[in-house]
Amino acid sequence: MAVLQFREALRAAMVEEMERDENIFLIGEEVAEYNGAYKVSEGMLDRFGAGRVIDTPISESGFAGLGVGAAMAGLRPVVEFMTFNFSFVAFDQLVNNAAKIRYMSGGQYAVPIVFRGPNGAAGQLAATHNTAVESLYSYFPGLKVVAPSNPDDAKGLLKSAIRDDDPVIFLESESMYGLKGEVSDAADYLIPLGKARIAREGADVTLVAHQKSYWRALEAADRLAEDGYEAEVIDPRTIRPLDIDAIAASVRKTNRLVVVDESNPFASFSSEVACQVQERLFDWLDAPVLRVTAKDTPAPYAKNLIEYYMPRAEDIVAAAKKALYAR
Amino acid sequence: MAGETRKQARQPVAEGKAQGNGISAVSQNGHADATAEDGASEAFVEYPAGAYTHEELGLSGDDARAMYRNMLLQRRFEERAAQMYGKQKIGGFLHLYIGQEAVSTGSAYAMEIGKDSAITAYRDHGLGLALGMTSNECMAELFGKVGGSSRGKGGSMHYFKKELNFYGGHGIVGGHIAVGAGIAFAHKYKGDGGVCLTYFGDGAVGQGSFHEAMNLAALYETPCVFVIENNEYAMGTATHRAFAQPDFYRYADSYGMPSALASGMDIFSVYKAMSDHIAMARNNRPSILEVRTYRYRGHSMSDPANYRTREELDARKEQDPIVRLKGYLLERELASNEDLDAVDAEIKQEVMDSVTFSEESPAPAISEIYEQVYAQTDYPFLTD
Ligand SMILES: Cc1ncc(C[n+]2csc(CCOP(=O)(O)OP(=O)(O)O)c2C)c(N)n1
Ligand SMILES: [Mg+2]
Numbered sequence A: 001m002a003v004l005q006f007r008e009a010l011r012a013a014m015v016e017e018m019e020r021d022e023n024i025f026l027i028g029e030e031v032a033e034y035n036g037a038y039k040v041s042e043g044m045l046d047r048f049g050a051g052r053v054i055d056t057p058i059s060e061s062g063f064a065g066l067g068v069g070a071a072m073a074g075l076r077p078v079v080e081f082m083t084f085n086f087s088f089v090a091f092d093q094l095v096n097n098a099a100k101i102r103y104m105s106g107g108q109y110a111v112p113i114v115f116r117g118p119n120g121a122a123g124q125l126a127a128t129h130n131t132a133v134e135s136l137y138s139y140f141p142g143l144k145v146v147a148p149s150n151p152d153d154a155k156g157l158l159k160s161a162i163r164d165d166d167p168v169i170f171l172e173s174e175s176m177y178g179l180k181g182e183v184s185d186a187a188d189y190l191i192p193l194g195k196a197r198i199a200r201e202g203a204d205v206t207l208v209a210h211q212k213s214y215w216r217a218l219e220a221a222d223r224l225a226e227d228g229y230e231a232e233v234i235d236p237r238t239i240r241p242l243d244i245d246a247i248a249a250s251v252r253k254t255n256r257l258v259v260v261d262e263s264n265p266f267a268s269f270s271s272e273v274a275c276q277v278q279e280r281l282f283d284w285l286d287a288p289v290l291r292v293t294a295k296d297t298p299a300p301y302a303k304n305l306i307e308y309y310m311p312r313a314e315d316i317v318a319a320a321k322k323a324l325y326a327r
Numbered sequence B: 001m002a003g004e005t006r007k008q009a010r011q012p013v014a015e016g017k018a019q020g021n022g023i024s025a026v027s028q029n030g031h032a033d034a035t036a037e038d039g040a041s042e043a044f045v046e047y048p049a050g051a052y053t054h055e056e057l058g059l060s061g062d063d064a065r066a067m068y069r070n071m072l073l074q075r076r077f078e079e080r081a082a083q084m085y086g087k088q089k090i091g092g093f094l095h096l097y098i099g100q101e102a103v104s105t106g107s108a109y110a111m112e113i114g115k116d117s118a119i120t121a122y123r124d125h126g127l128g129l130a131l132g133m134t135s136n137e138c139m140a141e142l143f144g145k146v147g148g149s150s151r152g153k154g155g156s157m158h159y160f161k162k163e164l165n166f167y168g169g170h171g172i173v174g175g176h177i178a179v180g181a182g183i184a185f186a187h188k189y190k191g192d193g194g195v196c197l198t199y200f201g202d203g204a205v206g207q208g209s210f211h212e213a214m215n216l217a218a219l220y221e222t223p224c225v226f227v228i229e230n231n232e233y234a235m236g237t238a239t240h241r242a243f244a245q246p247d248f249y250r251y252a253d254s255y256g257m258p259s260a261l262a263s264g265m266d267i268f269s270v271y272k273a274m275s276d277h278i279a280m281a282r283n284n285r286p287s288i289l290e291v292r293t294y295r296y297r298g299h300s301m302s303d304p305a306n307y308r309t310r311e312e313l314d315a316r317k318e319q320d321p322i323v324r325l326k327g328y329l330l331e332r333e334l335a336s337n338e339d340l341d342a343v344d345a346e347i348k349q350e351v352m353d354s355v356t357f358s359e360e361s362p363a364p365a366i367s368e369i370y371e372q373v374y375a376q377t378d379y380p381f382l383t384d
Helices: A006-020 A044-048 A060-072 A084-098 A134-138 A151-163 A211-226 A244-254 A269-284 A303-309 A313-323 B061-086 B101-110 B125-131 B135-143 B175-190 B202-206 B208-219 B248-254 B267-282 B310-317 B321-331 B337-360 B366-370
Strands: A002-005 A024-028 A053-055 A076-080 A114-118 A144-146 A168-172 A180-183 A197-200 A205-209 A231-235 A238-240 A257-261 A290-293 B044-047 B117-119 B196-201 B224-230 B259-263 B287-292
Touching: A002 A006, A002 A151, A006 A024, A006 A044, A006 A151, A006 A180, A024 A044, A024 A060, A044 A053, A060 A076, A060 A084, A084 A114, A084 A168, A114 A151, A134 A144, A134 A168, A134 A238, A134 A269, A144 A151, A151 A168, A151 A180, A197 A211, A205 A211, A205 A244, A205 A313, A211 A231, A211 A257, A211 A313, A231 A244, A244 A257, A244 A269, A257 A269, A257 A313, A269 A290, A290 A313, A303 B366, B044 B248, B044 B267, B061 B101, B061 B125, B061 B135, B061 B267, B061 B321, B061 B337, B101 B125, B101 B224, B101 B267, B101 B321, B117 B175, B125 B135, B135 B337, B175 B196, B175 B208, B175 B224, B196 B202, B196 B267, B202 B208, B202 B224, B202 B248, B208 B224, B208 B248, B224 B248, B224 B267, B248 B259, B248 B287, B259 B267, B267 B287, B267 B321, B321 B337
Parallel strands: A024 A053, A024 A076, A076 A114, A114 A168, A144 A168, A205 A231, A205 A257, A257 A290, B044 B259, B117 B196, B196 B224, B224 B287, B259 B287
Antiparallel strands: A002 A180, A144 A238, A197 A231
């Protein structure tokens, strides 16, 4: 086990995969000479050369589409968005082309591509730079969506995403790139997509949370423990395909569920989990499924507003207690 | 190979001429006259630095002094903002315009503020102030306070000022270019005689929105001036690394529009160029104006700007537009050193006062999160 930063774990995954398969290349804004806007690709230009670590103009629609074409033709692109807020410029390429070409071609063409980059909020960036996209992209059948919360998962999942034969939206976080954690140094460390991780066991209430919210949920679980409630924390890791079985097994044990998600609440990841759980487990539930999400508005700039806007540990504690009919 | 550094080919043909300004008698990228090396014909006008006097442009001494004050206010405001960022009074991204002030001021004096419109990207403090936004509302917006132009909800990248027809600061590269075409469309539709000045960086030229908007504007003959503020870099990417054809004014050819190249280091060049292009726009003739300028600071506060040399930066600072105008005012005896020192002192005080104003302005109430989402304010879901 080596202790790596989140960004280093991502880089290790890309480097290992690029050494294994020369059809893999990395393309995006500032990925090469600048070493990545957030230094994820630091040193990769030196290692692989400008033919495989490729700087682009600010042309998201263009280079995302170029990636789709290259993938259809047999390469395995890793496309970096400087942040996923900018992927909206390339929306058509992601949702019409990447997601649907396997289906529309009757299986003749695959699109083995990874779109990766930071997702969601990173402080006072205001409305256009604060969008969490997991709910949005997981809406589209044909796309897979991965959102790891620690360096170990980041490495194992990114390697799997790169090897996957379908398009994967791989979500990182600006504020988590410096996060350190132990990372397996197993020779070929692959974590399968679509498998949740039980991060903390508990019998009283289930908290489902990914990425930054996952850390808030752990904080909340600690606080709940002080009050005598044991929360089970499940990190779904993959948003689509969703490991609903793992969530259901936990809810059968705790009979209470709180879903935490940085997305806006309407038609979102959290509403999907709530819906699936009530469909399957209505009789097992002792309380309504509750959600803690970003507020149902665009993101504000002011410090006090954005802090309140995002899911906070205290909001999760409050929701859990409500589900527990406590206090 | 796609990722390899692109051609450095379009360097100045006549080294000796390419100095002293944002541009020289030739374009920086090597077009000595109206015929490109490849023989493609192109008609464009140049507005080099040092070519105009204020009298020739019909400006009074008062105008020239006011332009000086207008530029210096932007400079001092941003210097102070940078300091406040260091003190964590300001959060998020802060992109400074320092070095580019002649572009905003030159155009603010060429347009009819209130009748004409303007829209720009996220590097928007300079244009906001040039158009007449107050230091108080600008600084308070950075502080995220209710005294800010958007009540603290937009921050640095999203200044807006409706009374000035300032349609914003926009954070997504390129998106607002089409919006600018739309504002111009509305001027024409309403027949109000106004034009829209649409500003964006060299980096935005890589976006589909740029090319789509050019064609739409030309097709519908909208009264729009597309101002490309070419400061040679988009974040860490020098223009020649991102563009197969980095002489941006030449794109106008493809859309049947007139275009020109102006030095952004001389306010009179910008003023003259903008005046000419605004006149074309008033006749529903959209155009591209490429202004060669330079940003002294990093892309944002976190960028150490290692992609350029100290020498390059110093050489560009030598052509500073504020220093240039100061020299001009002194040389022509339009102002004395004491006069200009007094202006500086007054501006510094104005900016300090804006800091005090921002400190004292309250943070928005939490309930403001739910305000301004829709026109209808009493939807039951607009609450915790
Ligand atoms: C669509 C989109 N992609 C990427 C970014 C990130 N980004 C912000 S500014 C910038 C560089 C823009 O350069 P330029 O247009 O030349 O303007 P300048 O910063 O030089 O004023 C980039 C890549 C963004 N905001 N929007
Ligand atoms: Mg630029």
